[in-house]
Amino acid sequence: MDQAPSSPQDARSGLPSCYRHPDRETGIRCTRCERPICPDCMVDASVGFQCPDCARGTSGGREGRAATAATRPRTLAGGTVAADPRLVTKILIGICLAAFLAQKAAGAAFEERFFLLGQAYVPGLGSVQGVAEGQWYRLLTAMFLHGSYVHLLFNMLSLWWIGAPLEAALGRARYLTLFFVSGLAGSALTYLVAEPNQPSLGASGAIFGLFGATAVLMRRLNYDMRPVLALLAINLVITFYSGFNIAWQAHIGGLVAGVVVGYAMLHAPRERRALVQYGTSAVVLAVVIGMALVRTAQLT
Incomplete structure (x- = not known):
């Protein structure tokens, strides 16, 4: 599916729209690239949710390309994801x-x-x-x-x-x-x-x-x-x-x-x-x- 070029804001609520479904407002963002995602696009991560692109490791705009350029996946704060996070x-x-x-x-x-x-x-x-x-x-x-x-x-x-x-x-x-x-x-x-x-x-x-x-x-x-x-x-x-x-x-x-x-x-x-x-x-x-x-x- 083609990605929306931007995340339009709804004039009434001010909530951003899902980057893959512009007609759906959402208050959730991908913990890696920070793009807004609706419930259908949310993929469970170790902390919070990721968008489908980041979860698959594919590029999706500037943020997605930056994420895939890293040699290892990163936590929300930029740390290295460990095999045993505890x-x-x-x-x-x-x-x-x-x-x-x-x-x-x-x-x-x-x-x-x-x-x-x-x-x-x-x-x-x-x-x-x-x-x-x-x-x-x-x-x-x-x-x-x-x-x-x-x-x-x-x-x-x-x-x-x-x-x-x-x-x-x-x-x-x-x-x-x-x-x-x-x-x-x-x-x-x-x-x-x-x-x-x-x-x-x-x-x-x-x-x-x-x-x-x-x-x-x-x-x-x-x-x-x-x-x-x-x-x-x-x-x-x-x-x-x-x-x-x-x-x-x-x-x-x-x-x-x-x-x-x-x-x-x-x-x-x-x-x-x-x-x-x-x-x-x-x-x-x-x-x-x-x-x-x-x-x-x-x-x-």
Whole structure:
């Protein structure tokens, strides 16, 4: 079938018309070439839908030719499509499980060495070393420790349900960047705002970063955002109004970083996609370092 030379807009609704069926309006676009497609033309992809041309790997205008010029298919964010699109998520869950087993085997001394702690003063002993004394690794290691079986269970279920689709949409490198930048942002805000002698641990900052990026992804694909927004609202209510000892700073820091980095990953222009994506991540990391330096200066 011949392709329509353009996607005419309907004067009444403003919705574009399917590029193969000009008489049909649609709000769905191909996740690869971004041309509007109607339900009859939608082909299921790992994330969202593709047009028949992109699904077959045939050229269809400038976008289709650009897609077929690539040596390998690309994700929505420009990453390489992997044979196992959930491998990184599985590895992250495995690291968290291994760390939890190490906690149980080594006891409290293991947690005290690796959880997030700014600085503590123990009568008769003086200061206990934390991030303020140069142990910056705690900002990272705290992301893989958990305080209880319930804490671990909820974070790992969230990581699987939310992280796996995001990994498929972003690609491994971009997904891993999002995870660590969000987690470090959560740790840095906790270090900056919380009491310096208040220990903190858990992957919640990174998980909330994935929540934020998922909202951006849903909006990017024109999906119904109410389910993810409702789930996020419930988690925020639990964060601030539950009786649990939750570090809200990690949740908010991770969420903000996830939205910022996720938006850059999913909306970066194609001609300078990697520069915008990783440049934005570097800026967020610079803010993380800045927060840590400010807090260290206050405590030393």
